[in-house]
Amino acid sequence: MTGAMAVRTAEPVGFRRVAARSIDIGLALGVAAVIVAISHWRITELITTWPEYAELGVRGALGWEGEVIETGRVVGLQALDDVRQIVVQGFVALVVVVLAYHLTALLWRDRTLGHLVLDLRVRDAVSAGLGRSRAVRRALTSAVLDIGVYVAAWLALVSGRFVLGATLWVIAVAVLLIDAMLACGPAHRSLTDRLSGTAVERADLHRRSLALVRDGAAPVARQSVVVSADAARRALDSGTGRRARAAGARLGNRLADGYRNRSR
Structure with missing residues (x-):
């Protein structure tokens, strides 16, 4: 047949x-x-x-x-x-x-x-x-x-x-x-x-389930990375972030001056 x-x-x-x-x-x-x-x-x-x-x-x-x-x-x-x-x-x-x-x-x-x-x-x-x-x-x-x-x-x-x-x-x-x-x-x-x-x-239920989990987890992970990067960039661009960067720069300058003075 x-x-x-x-x-x-x-x-x-x-x-x-x-x-x-x-x-x-x-x-x-x-x-x-x-x-x-x-x-x-x-x-x-x-x-x-x-x-x-x-x-x-x-x-x-x-x-x-x-x-x-x-x-x-x-x-x-x-x-x-x-x-x-x-x-x-x-x-x-x-x-x-x-x-x-x-x-x-x-x-x-x-x-x-x-x-x-x-x-x-x-x-x-x-x-x-x-x-x-x-x-x-x-x-x-x-x-x-x-x-x-x-x-x-x-x-x-x-x-x-x-x-x-x-x-x-x-x-x-x-x-x-x-x-x-x-x-x-x-x-x-x-x-x-x-x-x-x-x-x-x-x-093939087990294989398809793992594939769905894997395919669904990858976009979520990429989106999480993007969201985290955007959040970090917004935090740095905010007023608090600028003040923190300025304070860090002043501290770095003081440490550099102290190291140069001690070297003399």
Whole structure:
């Protein structure tokens, strides 16, 4: 394909991209730590309601003519289900937060925090900008590949589907490695790029910012020198300046006369 439909070749920014993604994943892990703390607090609060479960067990035992074992099993399953719901809610909240982060960052500045730190930006693979639809697609793909597969693996493990959970874990690790290798490959387009139709390039934001500061500071410095010279000239031409020059001339003459008299 040629023209506007041809996929633009991304610049060689593979290692920068890996570092940028590491920053974004680090932020996701930070959010996960907060959610884990909140979920732990909720589970602790749930444990304090064990008397309610005990009351439910007594009522069940009386109602079932002393079938205590069956009642205990039902109560235990109820408690386990409540804990499982809290864990699932935490995982869902993590995915929602990560998706919202990517979507907000891409719609606002065409870059996440990791891209900003590494001086990168996301664009459409066939054009210079990043449209809204591409940004949404990129955010969804990033959320799924960065954290979604891991969350699915954990949910499978929590649900007791250990084989499925282990399989998803292997898939998640494989996706991470494939994404990094493609980003550092000849085309410099990761799996996320290929699925979302985007590419990542150098933003040159840092270089342009330094150039603006340098270009803006030079005229200011020159203007300061001119202003200082004008101020000094006006000070010398003023009455005070003339009197100071005259006093300096008289002092110089006295010193010269004293030196000549001492030489004789």
